[in-house]
Amino acid sequence: MQPAIEQIRQGRMKRRRRYVGMTLLLTIIAVVLSGLMLMLGNTIYPIQDVIRVLLGEDVKGATFAVEVLRLPRMLAGVFAGAAFGAAGTIFQTMLRNPLANPNVIGITTGSSAAAVFCIVVLQSSEAVISIASIIGGLVTVLVIYFLSKGAAFSIGRLVLVGIGIQAMLTAVINYLLLISRQNDVAMAMRWLTGSLNGAKLEELPPLMITVLICLPIVLLLTRQLEMLELGEMAATGLGINTNQTRLLLIVAAVFMLALATATTGPIAFIAFLAGPIAKRLVGTSHAGILPAALVGIILVLAADLVGQFAFTARYPVGVITGIIGAPYLLYLLIRMNQKGDF
Template identity: 70%
Template sequence: MTNFTMQSIIAAKQKRKRRFVWLTTLLASISLVLCVAMLMLGNTIYPVSDVIRVLLGEDVQGASFAVGTIRLPRMLAGLFAGFAFGLGGYVFQTMLRNPLANPNVIGITSGSSAAAVFCIIVLQASNTMISIASVIGGLITVIAIFFLSKGSSFSIGRLILIGIGIQAMLTAFINYLLLIGNTHDLPTAMRWLSGSLNGAKMETLTPLVVAVFIFTPIILMLSKRLAILELGEQTATALGVDTNKSRVLLLVSAVIILALATATTGPIAFVAFLAGPIAKRLVGHGFSALLPAGLVGVILVLAADLIGQFAFTARYPVGVITGIIGAPYLIYLLIRINRKGDI
């Protein structure tokens, strides 16, 4: 290999690295701007100086309650849930090598939702119990999907179809719970199922925040293995990757943060579905889009919540806005995959 070729390769790699750093910084900056907007905007608009004073612990008349008690938990819920949905969705789509293989479509989010709704309507359980049940429900759903799709050989298409079937069953179970539930529990369950940041409280955010800080580094450390898994089972094994161990670690980490995000905000539609493809297109080849996918998830959730609050005469939950955005893309993707014959 000539020196000129080596220099070209190094220059191209440095160019991709600069693009990755620039893009990640841009996405983080947009996320920060949206976080500040979430704290400033409402029935009363507070200046940045008042917001900063409240965050520093000062008592500012009017702003302390509005910003510290109402807007800050709402913003943090959107921040951490959006990041969890974006990161977890990207893990599933990359590992299973299909944009349809995301938690919303293959039923994992529905497993967490069914467990949470059961706790809300039947058990009338605490938020802690709802979080634990969501994680267990998500993990059981993942195990069931992989077990049923295993067959004589692993098939991504079979996994997606079985996941869609399980999602339909879980949706029917959720509808049954809503049908038999007490009238005073239904508004809570319906608001939760729509995917909403309304009513977020600091004490309910702790499990999600802790899980994101614990499992995000684990997923990022496995980013190279995830990229190799995207090449296929045989190639990954030939390159020395322990595919079973890597897949289990990635799945468990992703399911836990996804389930806790779902328990905190409800199943915000299509964020896990959209964040990965958007981030991958922006980053391009050569670098993992894990972190950008999480940031895209944050932007989608916070921007959709601001739109739902202020763009219409009525206020809509964030899940309604993301559903409006994501549904056409899902239809387009299904048509494209059907034409290619990938499923």
């Protein structure tokens, strides 16, 4: 009996060390990419000049480029990446399905449709667009949930209903773009492609505050989320108030998604890819919310750097992440169909 207990304890310590080690490694990579975002551009500034600018010094040439152009872009990528990565993992873990993420089941599309409607029809301000984006995401979640409920809740049905809702909302967005004025098309397209271009420091506080509030709440609920992954009956048997926990997780995730979408547009596949990559790195014994948020940051920053400097033309970050994520989505659909998960 004693050797078995010791073996279990050692296995738990090994998994814990792997989780901590990979989380630290992901943090270092995210910090390095953040630094590169501030250093690289039409003019490359050394790291010491960047640090001096961040400390408040006036460095000729570097101050404007770093403070006005690169710092807002980097911060938008960091907080949007964390929001998409964490929120996607919440839905995938809670619903026990890798396809049950906000991009595939239409939640980000709902936020985008609301935002585009405000831009094209109402000519609203940035504040109203952000609020509409939040409401659009919450309403989409409720509609998908009630349509997929049926006699008994089915995750497969929820995914299929979500894909249908996404197709319908995409058609609505296309119609709004068709009737929009030419001046509104460029701004509206931001909600469809996902881009860090034109990020402004004064527009970032709502997203930053939302992530800094919601992400710690989600991290405090990590143990409950792990129990929800075991199934409704098992979680209830372990003393979890499943309805309350699920509500808190969904509200936190949707708020992060909506504000990230309102700031950068729905950057394709970050919410879809971050969770599975994090699970591969830290193991499946943890919900992996923090690693997924870090992976989301890394994917957004790396994709933006590739879009800016790897080609002769510059591409928005959403184009690069779409190229990465689309093949994985097709592979996952084929694999799940072969397993009979639908």
